[in-house]
Every structure is written in structure tokens, then in C-alpha cells.
Amino acid sequence: MHYYRYSTAEVSCCYKYLLFSYNIIFWLSGVVLLGVGFWAWSEKGVLSDITKVTRLHGFDPVWLVLVVGVVMFTLGFAGCVGALRENICLLKFFCGAIVIIFFLELTVAVLAFLFQDWVRERVKEFFENNIKAYRDDIDLQNLVDSLQKANQCCGAQGPDDWNLNEYFNCTGINNSREKCGVPFSCCLADPAQTVVNTQCGYDVRNKKVSEWSNLIYTKGCIPALEGWLPRNIYIVAGIFIAISLLQIFGIFLARTLISDIDAVKAGYHF
Numbered sequence: 001m002h003y004y005r006y007s008t009a010e011v012s013c014c015y016k017y018l019l020f021s022y023n024i025i026f027w028l029s030g031v032v033l034l035g036v037g038f039w040a041w042s043e044k045g046v047l048s049d050i051t052k053v054t055r056l057h058g059f060d061p062v063w064l065v066l067v068v069g070v071v072m073f074t075l076g077f078a079g080c081v082g083a084l085r086e087n088i089c090l091l092k093f094f095c096g097a098i099v100i101i102f103f104l105e106l107t108v109a110v111l112a113f114l115f116q117d118w119v120r121e122r123v124k125e126f127f128e129n130n131i132k133a134y135r136d137d138i139d140l141q142n143l144v145d146s147l148q149k150a151n152q153c154c155g156a157q158g159p160d161d162w163n164l165n166e167y168f169n170c171t172g173i174n175n176s177r178e179k180c181g182v183p184f185s186c187c188l189a190d191p192a193q194t195v196v197n198t199q200c201g202y203d204v205r206n207k208k209v210s211e212w213s214n215l216i217y218t219k220g221c222i223p224a225l226e227g228w229l230p231r232n233i234y235i236v237a238g239i240f241i242a243i244s245l246l247q248i249f250g251i252f253l254a255r256t257l258i259s260d261i262d263a264v265k266a267g268y269h270f
Helices: 013-043 050-055 061-085 088-114 116-132 138-151 159-164 221-231 233-266
Strands: none
Touching (some): 013 061, 061 088, 088 233, 116 221
């Protein structure tokens, strides 16, 4: 005859449904990001011609949306199912992935601080590549315009960086109407203007350099970003700490639930 002795250990419903709620937000956010990414690709015709992805020489922002969406969708799904089904494998996958992401973020932050010159060069190279590909993709164009308007800057190191773009460069063989100009996002904002003048940057660099400051932003975006960071260091640190605490909370919930499940399984004796 077999006798069963049941342990008093049990899986905490509080931790279980807290982890489920935590992950359902992750999962839904991932679904939204994936939807937005595929919608953006469909608008650009990428879904009907996937080779368009390889034609862009700059950075396609949709890639970032899709990658983040896939990661959030996968982790959210694993965490939700793992919590509801009390599946240790899925919970360990979720917990391990969050730990890896947390330490990757920490490593990137430390390396960026230690190797600032190298990071500055990579950022400069990244921005210059996107200037070259400015007209190749509408999302990239909007990203560059947003960065320039938000930081009141123009080009990577200055307005002359727009010579890198085939439409804006000042060479004699360039027949573009935008020759020796800059994008409208480089122009100084006019409070009296209700409609954006997209031609405000035309021929600006044909004028004397001393006149540029009356028409466009003359500071490059890299110096502008370098100046912005020290002024907003507490905001940046606060965001980083908030994200880290959310990740640590998720790890804590997953580890606690795994321990509860292990204790319940270990409590059954035949």
C-alpha cells in the first residue's frame, strides 16, 4: 500500500498572478510593436519586395521596433504561460533572458563610459551614414529630422556634413534643387509661421558662413547631444534605474515562483 504525505508548501497565488500581470503587459506591448513594424513595412512596400530591406544604406528605425517587439513578445509569452501553467522551463527561460538583458545593459553603460572616444566615433559614423541615406527611406528621414529639431542641430558636426548627401552636396555635377542646402529641420523656428516651410534650407550654404546663424542651426548634433547629456544626467539616470528596478522585480517574481513550484514538487513522497 502506498501512502502520500502532502507538504504544506504551496505556490503563492499572489506571486503567480503578479508575474502573469507583469508579463501580459510585456506581451501586449510586443504585439503592438510588431503590428506597428509590419504596418510600416507594408506602407513602404517591403512586405511585397523584401529586397528593399537591403537597399537602405542607413539605419531603418522599423528594424529596432521589430527587434524590440519580438523580444518583448517572446519574453511576455514565456512569462505568461510559465506563470499560469507553473512551467519551470518557461519561467527559467524568462528569468535567464531578463538577467542577460540586465547585464548587457549594465555592460554597455560601463563600456560607453570607459571608451567615450570610441563611442563618439561610432556615433559620428552612424550619423554620417544616415545623412548619406537621408532620402532613401521616409522613416529614416523622419528620425533625422526629429533629432535635428529636438536638439536644435544640423549635421553630425555641422551643416557642411550635408555635403555627404547626393541631393544636398555642393559639387558642380549636382543638379538637385537642394544643392548647397540643408533639410528644413535645420532651419531656425519662426514662431509666427503656422505652416512648416520645407524649402527654408534651400541654398543656405551658398551664403556667407557668418549669415548661417540667422537662418539655420550651426551646431552639429553630436556636440549638441554631448551638451544635452550632462544637463539631463539625473533624468537619464532615473530612467535607467526605473528600468533596472522593473527588471529586478520581474527576476524576483520568477525566482520566487520557481522556488515555490520546486518546494511543492519536493513535498510529495510516495
